[in-house]
Amino acid sequence: MKKLIRVTVNDVAHEVAVRPNQTLVDMIRYDLGLTGTKNGCGEGDCGACTVILDGTPVNSCLVLAMQADGRTITTIEGVESGEGLHPLQQAFIDKGAIQCGFCTPGMVLSAKSLLDENPAPSEEEIREGISGNLCRCTGYLQIIDAVKSVAK
Amino acid sequence: MSLPEFDFHAPEGVDQACRMLSDYGAGARIFAGGTDLMLDMRRKRISPEHVISIAAIEELKRLDFAPGMLKIGGCVTVARIVKSKEIALKWGALCAGAKALGSCLVRNLATVGGNIVSARPAADLPPSLMVYSASLVLKKTTGERIVSMDDFFTGTGTTVMAADEILTEIRLAEPPPHSGAGYINLGIRNACDINILNVASHIVLDRPGGVINDARIVMGCVAPTHVRALAAEKLLMGEKPSEALFERAGEAAMKASSPRGSAYSRASAEYKKDMVKELTMRTLGIALKEASGSRS
Ligand code: FES
Ligand code: FES
Numbered sequence: 001m002k003k004l005i006r007v008t009v010n011d012v013a014h015e016v017a018v019r020p021n022q023t024l025v026d027m028i029r030y031d032l033g034l035t036g037t038k039n040g041c042g043e044g045d046c047g048a049c050t051v052i053l054d055g056t057p058v059n060s061c062l063v064l065a066m067q068a069d070g071r072t073i074t075t076i077e078g079v080e081s082g083e084g085l086h087p088l089q090q091a092f093i094d095k096g097a098i099q100c101g102f103c104t105p106g107m108v109l110s111a112k113s114l115l116d117e118n119p120a121p122s123e124e125e126i127r128e129g130i131s132g133n134l135c136r137c138t139g140y141l142q143i144i145d146a147v148k149s150v151a152k
Numbered sequence: 153m154s155l156p157e158f159d160f161h162a163p164e165g166v167d168q169a170c171r172m173l174s175d176y177g178a179g180a181r182i183f184a185g186g187t188d189l190m191l192d193m194r195r196k197r198i199s200p201e202h203v204i205s206i207a208a209i210e211e212l213k214r215l216d217f218a219p220g221m222l223k224i225g226g227c228v229t230v231a232r233i234v235k236s237k238e239i240a241l242k243w244g245a246l247c248a249g250a251k252a253l254g255s256c257l258v259r260n261l262a263t264v265g266g267n268i269v270s271a272r273p274a275a276d277l278p279p280s281l282m283v284y285s286a287s288l289v290l291k292k293t294t295g296e297r298i299v300s301m302d303d304f305f306t307g308t309g310t311t312v313m314a315a316d317e318i319l320t321e322i323r324l325a326e327p328p329p330h331s332g333a334g335y336i337n338l339g340i341r342n343a344c345d346i347n348i349l350n351v352a353s354h355i356v357l358d359r360p361g362g363v364i365n366d367a368r369i370v371m372g373c374v375a376p377t378h379v380r381a382l383a384a385e386k387l388l389m390g391e392k393p394s395e396a397l398f399e400r401a402g403e404a405a406m407k408a409s410s411p412r413g414s415a416y417s418r419a420s421a422e423y424k425k426d427m428v429k430e431l432t433m434r435t436l437g438i439a440l441k442e443a444s445g446s447r448s
Contacts, residue, residue: 001159003160020157020158020159020160020203021154021155021156021157021158021160022155023155023190042194043190043191043194044187044190044191044254044257044258044261047255047257050257056231056260057256057257057260058257058260058261059257059258059261061190062185062186062187062190062258062261063186063261064160064183064186064203064205066160066162066205067162067186067205067207067208069162110256110257128256129256131255131256132254132255132256132257132258133255133257
């Protein structure tokens, strides 16, 4: 049976009717129409579905929509501010860290969470911070460069 | 692939969760971090009628450093274990196990309790927890009991837990002076993989530079459950640690293991056996370093 939940996504409060067996990534994509969050493997391996849930980056394919009741989510659409792209997004463009772009939303959110917690990470810490996000195109080096360029 | 149909419940406390579990019976499943359960449901390995989420229950999220004792709530995430300075200092092998689990994203969801209860022989936390002689608090509507982790696993995916019990707490006594422990896992990459083999070792010296008073070695992926290398442990007792001694212990552990080759990792049984010796030696080396170092 569907149940009404309340979630705040990118600073906007929503009420959404969700099914018990609906994943958070499906709710975000199909009910809220925020298709920046990707559904890749659906099993927690690729990180394409990364969102920030109450300040913590998670695989939204492993979370049930109903678990998000009363909580706060940031998706890639919420990273950009009124002044334009987030510095990380700009850095990804400048450093050629995007090819097909499928991994990019997840990569940016993981990198953002890392820098929010640790503004001056070592290369090792950057690699660790994006270890849950797979990229089939870039070979990662440009992505690491992009994150480095924004880090202090 | 979509998930099977079920009813979702989010009880407010452990008592209510226990009541739901006993009311719904065999058709109910506990959802902690979800990192294993979601996969099992998606692949239709299980199709519960009721999913009871305990992830938001506050009392299960407590990480409590009581004097002489560490109490980890069943739903403490693996990421919190990685971040705890106190755990890194006193229970280094547990910290190493936590760091090896999944990816940083998965660790933000995965719980300590879930990694134990799912009873997978490749799981990252049980070897270290077992060498630290962890005990588990199991709760149901009619009361609770405490089980040693040594007696917990009965096979791959099976444990001594009854269908209406919930793992609420993991207890670890503070390691004695002059003790140390190490954990190493072997996989095909550093994140998001399944271990080919994992070993944890723990030793206690009678005094700095002295002889080994107590030893525990636990191996994963070499049998249907995590197993202790009892012969290797025995051989260490009363001896002065040395490379030659650790090599003999590694050989004893190797003899006691009966791994199967795995299609997933393409690691043969022979390779795994050789690596049991190697990882036993190396984890004993880490344990010795810690036992002789700052914490003693
Ligand atoms: S879609 Fe969630 S991790 Fe791949
Ligand atoms: S840019 Fe294509 S997957 Fe990363």
